[in-house]
Amino acid sequence: MSRVSSSSSDNAALTRRRWLTLSAGATAAAASGGHALWAAQPQRRPGGPAGAAAGDHGFRYCLNVATIRGQKLSLPQQIEVAADAGYQAIEPWVSDVKESADKGRSPEELARQLRDRGLEVPSTIAFFPWIVEDANQRARGLEQAKREMDLARRIGATRIAAPPAGTRDNERISLSAAAERYRALVELGVSLGIVPELELWGFSKVFSHVSEAAMIAIQSGHPQACLLLDVFHIYKGGSDFHDLRFLSGRVLPVVHMNDYPARPPRSEISDGDRVFPGDGVAPLGLMLRTLHENGFSGFLSLEVFNRDYWRQDAHLVARTGLQKMRTAVQHALAP
Secondary structure: OOOOOOOOOOOOOOOHHHHHHHHHHHHHHHHOOOOOHHHOOOOOOOOOOOOOOOOOOOOEEEEEHHHHHHHOOOHHHHHHHHHHHOOOEEEOEHHHHHHHHHOOOOHHHHHHHHHHOOOEOOOOEOOOOOOOOOHHHHHHHHHHHHHHHHHHHHOOOOEEEEOOOOOOOOOOOOHHHHHHHHHHHHHHHHHHOOEEEEEOOOOOOOOOOHHHHHHHHHHHOOOOOOEEEEHHHHHHOOOOHHHHHHOOHHHOOEEEEOEOOOOOOOOOOOHHHOEOOOOOOOOHHHHHHHHHHOOOOOEEEEOOOOHHHHOOOHHHHHHHHHHHHHHHHHHHHOO
């Protein structure tokens, strides 16, 4: 039975006691081998995942191609940049997969290139309107999702982002309705061999707080439900980084890694203000220690939209970002 509820109090924030109860239940479910929400990811292997360097503390690194999007490279070129820089994975935009296919480079050829270069695809970026109120628009959004999930799966991706795309500023959607729609989306994705990640957008009018995203995933009741969080969006949406204490690392296959400056203020800051990890004021040490303590075994994916970086050489940007992420991890987890 689905855990989606139609209670009128769905949009109320979860209480601390409720969160503690959920966390305890999740721990018990994972220990017993159950298929709870929190058991979506495998246990961390002793010694860390393959490809992790000494000092990475089990973290793995991914390049979200938004970081070099301004250089207007093709997806095959983006793959080469990520591999040459030393990343273990790449997070492409599905629109780039389609563009490559339109130019004669099939998803299967891209998959071979990725394998040859030793890159995983733990997540892909897309913007289909799966959560909107209008039923006709939502149906079209699911058809778009189906096409884009298929493209992502064919290059070897295991997940696809599902942000609250397409919603209007005045659109109000209950968390119970969002949970029901997210469950339907996950069921569609799983039938195609790919898992949609509920992506938090800090500027969204539908859900912008970590607790709201978690509640949607929990209420969906689907064992493959998972979250896609982002340093910038955690801050932009007004969440406290201490909130991550209540999330098992198993429901966070990918975390978007970046930083933000002290100015402009939270109310005015935008995507383009993101900077490399360690170059801003985000409490990255707190976040990384919390992820590590909670059993995170996914990827830190560098995602910045900084136009200054877009004017630089893509290889330099990718290498610099990887080194900045590794330095942040080493500083956070140094004995």
